[in-house]
Amino acid sequence: MKELIEAIVKPLVDFPEDVEVSVAEESDKIIYQLKCHRSDMGKVIGKQGRVAKSIRTVVYAAGASRQKKVFLEIID
Numbered sequence: 102m103k104e105l106i107e108a109i110v111k112p113l114v115d116f117p118e119d120v121e122v123s124v125a126e127e128s129d130k131i132i133y134q135l136k137c138h139r140s141d142m143g144k145v146i147g148k149q150g151r152v153a154k155s156i157r158t159v160v161y162a163a164g165a166s167r168q169k170k171v172f173l174e175i176i177d
Contacts, residue, residue, distance in 0.1 A: 102164060103122045105160065106135060109156055110135065114137055114138065116140070120137050121135075121136045126169075130170040132174060133172065134176050135174065
């Protein structure tokens with residue numbers, strides 16, 4: 102899943118080397134935390150959050166077969 106998130110985000114940003122995805126797993130959910138360069142935050146979020154929503158939709162669909170709920174957080 103980390104590779105999927107990186108494959109989606111890296112072509113969108115100016116600093117692909119700064120894209121980091123970390124995983125926090127809890128008993129009932131898996132949280133993927135996406136961190137990127139400060140100047141790329143607007144590109145990752147998009148106008149009115151449309152790009153972020155699209156990324157989350159793909160990630161949630163890919164994680165639908167898992168027993169745990171999947172979340173994607175975009176952090177600064």
